[in-house]
Amino acid sequence: SVTRHYKFDIRLQNVTRLCHTKSVITVNGKFPGPRVVAREGDRLLVKVVNHVPNNVSIHWHGVRQLRSGWADGPSYITQCPIQSGQSYVYNFTIVGQRGTLFWHAHISWLRATLYGPLILFPRSNESYPFKKPYKEVPILFGEWWNADPEAVIAQALQTGAGPNVSDAYTFNGLPGPLYNCSNNDTFKLRVKPGKTYLLRLINAALNDELFFSIANHTLVTVEADASYVKPFESEIIVIGPGQTSNVLLKTKPQHPKTSFYMLARPYFTGMGTFDNSTVAGILEYKEPLPSTNSHHNIPIIRPSLPAINDTSSVANFSSKFRSLNNAKYPANVPQTVDKSFFFTVGLGTSPCPKNQTCQGPNNSSKFAASMNNMSFALPSIALLQQHFHGQANNGIYTTDFPAVPLRPFNYTGTPPNNTRVTNGTKTLVIPFNTRVQVVLQDTSILGAESHPLHLHGFNFYVVGQGFGNFNPNTDPPKFNLVDPVERNTIGVPSGGWVAIRFLADNPGVWLMHCHFDVHLSWGLRMAWIVEDGKLPNQKLPPPPADLPKC
Numbered sequence: 001s002v003t004r005h006y007k008f009d010i011r012l013q014n015v016t017r018l019c020h021t022k023s024v025i026t027v028n029g030k031f032p033g034p035r036v037v038a039r040e041g042d043r044l045l046v047k048v049v050n051h052v053p054n055n056v057s058i059h060w061h062g063v064r065q066l067r068s069g070w071a072d073g074p075s076y077i078t079q080c081p082i083q084s085g086q087s088y089v090y091n092f093t094i095v096g097q098r099g100t101l102f103w104h105a106h107i108s109w110l111r112a113t114l115y116g117p118l119i120l121f122p123r124s125n126e127s128y129p130f131k132k133p134y135k136e137v138p139i140l141f142g143e144w145w146n147a148d149p150e151a152v153i154a155q156a157l158q159t160g161a162g163p164n165v166s167d168a169y170t171f172n173g174l175p176g177p178l179y180n181c182s183n184n185d186t187f188k189l190r191v192k193p194g195k196t197y198l199l200r201l202i203n204a205a206l207n208d209e210l211f212f213s214i215a216n217h218t219l220v221t222v223e224a225d226a227s228y229v230k231p232f233e234s235e236i237i238v239i240g241p242g243q244t245s246n247v248l249l250k251t252k253p254q255h256p257k258t259s260f261y262m263l264a265r266p267y268f269t270g271m272g273t274f275d276n277s278t279v280a281g282i283l284e285y286k287e288p289l290p291s292t293n294s295h296h297n298i299p300i301i302r303p304s305l306p307a308i309n310d311t312s313s314v315a316n317f318s319s320k321f322r323s324l325n326n327a328k329y330p331a332n333v334p335q336t337v338d339k340s341f342f343f344t345v346g347l348g349t350s351p352c353p354k355n356q357t358c359q360g361p362n363n364s365s366k367f368a369a370s371m372n373n374m375s376f377a378l379p380s381i382a383l384l385q386q387h388f389h390g391q392a393n394n395g396i397y398t399t400d401f402p403a404v405p406l407r408p409f410n411y412t413g414t415p416p417n418n419t420r421v422t423n424g425t426k427t428l429v430i431p432f433n434t435r436v437q438v439v440l441q442d443t444s445i446l447g448a449e450s451h452p453l454h455l456h457g458f459n460f461y462v463v464g465q466g467f468g469n470f471n472p473n474t475d476p477p478k479f480n481l482v483d484p485v486e487r488n489t490i491g492v493p494s495g496g497w498v499a500i501r502f503l504a505d506n507p508g509v510w511l512m513h514c515h516f517d518v519h520l521s522w523g524l525r526m527a528w529i530v531e532d533g534k535l536p537n538q539k540l541p542p543p544p545a546d547l548p549k550c
């Protein structure tokens with residue numbers, strides 16, 4: 001194992017897409033940002049220097065951060081943001097993980113342009129549990145706004161309405177030929193016939209789950225969220241924001257004399273506006289063609305994608321994931337649990353002040369989103385600092401996150417008409433090494449929408465999922481406790497539920513939230529506090545000296 005040093009200079013850079021040039025916040029002037037590479041066991045030291053007026057922090061999405069919570073990155077949770085002119089060194093070690101993850105800004109909507117791949121190779125004496133690919137290619141899915149995304153969310157929060165949608169989806173920052181003024185900004189994957197390519201797919205979009213497909217080619221999924229899975233084939237990939245996946249692309253044995261579109265477009269079941277446009281990239285074969293068929297005339301074949309609201313395609317795809325669960329990569333699923341929780345997840349509204357008429361939905365003041373009807377308010381000082389110094393009850397946060405929903409819900413019947421949320425900064429405290437189960441139930445009280453739920457600090461096993469209301473008597477006996485997939489982000493299905501289990505072996509403060517940035521901004525988040533264990537190697541070390549101050 002080695003120590004790898006990176007330097008991230010956060011600075012403004014002019015970028016042009018869709019004929020709009022604007023100054024965007026970047027790492028080292030790159031959009032999308034630079035690749036960070038390590039092997040399992042390596043230590044990463046990333047010095048982030050902030051040269052822009054905005055506060056920033058960087059999250060290493062999916063990295064376990066075992067006893068290194070100070071390096072996790074969410075602003076006001078594990079650290080105060082890095083202020084303009086300041087710097088901070090993220091110092092962490094990759095323990096027991098290899099695969100594709102990503103890094104992104106974790107404050108407001110800055111991750112719209114501050115994101116990049118985090119590629120974790122196996123240890124040098126280890127190989128993949130599948131045939132070594134000929135080449136590896138990261139493909140980041142993103143969104144492009146002609147406007148400033150910070151202005152978009154600020155306006156939405158101010159008016160209480162939904163935010164404007166992005167102007168394009170992108171592959172590695174490129175919208176592709178189906179958008180106006182974008183022909184030259186097309187991602188091209190040039191391949192040779194008869195080879196296997198490993199595509200490292202990363203959904204870094206802010207607010208959309210995506211369908212992805214490459215015409216006339218089958219993809220074999222071998223990994224999800226940096227955990228190996230039993231390989232399975234599919235023509236369509238479904239990937240939520242915060243999810244990553246490695247897929248194998250086998251090219252045709254001979255030059256097919258055509259090119260192929262790869263397309264991505266959202267899966268959407270909610271209410272309100274959304275962008276139903278499509279990003280296109282081109283899969284192009286490299287071998288020279290016979291001279292009669294000039295390169296310019298090559299036809300391009302399009303894949304077909306499921307309908308925009310095709311929930312059964314999504315459920316079918318997500319049911320295919322199984323962890324490898326062999327001697328080398330066992331699934332350590334907690335067979336019993338110490339604590340079992342039930343969280344509703346959904347949209348709501350914040351109350352209209354008494355004696356006023358409000359413009360928000362159902363005479364509310366604003367859209368909001370919540371877990372167990374609690375809409376999480378960001379504190380003014382990082383929770384981890386407060387917790388470390390034993391200052392739970394100083395008014396910054398409380399430890400009484402509700403164990404059950406504050407208000408009734410019902411997916412299958414007539415939804416109760418109470419969509420009001422309560423605001424607060426509430427955490428849930430659990431002892432070290434607690435075996436936790438959480439059932440996440442979509443309430444659908446205000447529009448059936450799926451929620452990609454992400455947990456910091458842990459991978460969890462997805463032991464069950466279903467539609468309608470979770471049934472505590474009949475559903476648990478059907479849980480898969482043998483080879484469930486291990487992930488850090490899972491879609492809570494629109495009008496359904498998922499059950500996850502994890503071992504709370506990582507002391508610190510860990511955010512759990514919807515990875516749609518708009519829902520995150522509306523408060524769909526909560527924080528777990530995992531207490532120190534008794535042994536020295538079960539405690540969170542003190543903060544680094546350069547930890548930013550608020």
Ligand code: C2O
Nearest residue numbers: 059061074242454
């Ligand atoms: Cu990828 Cu809390 O985020």
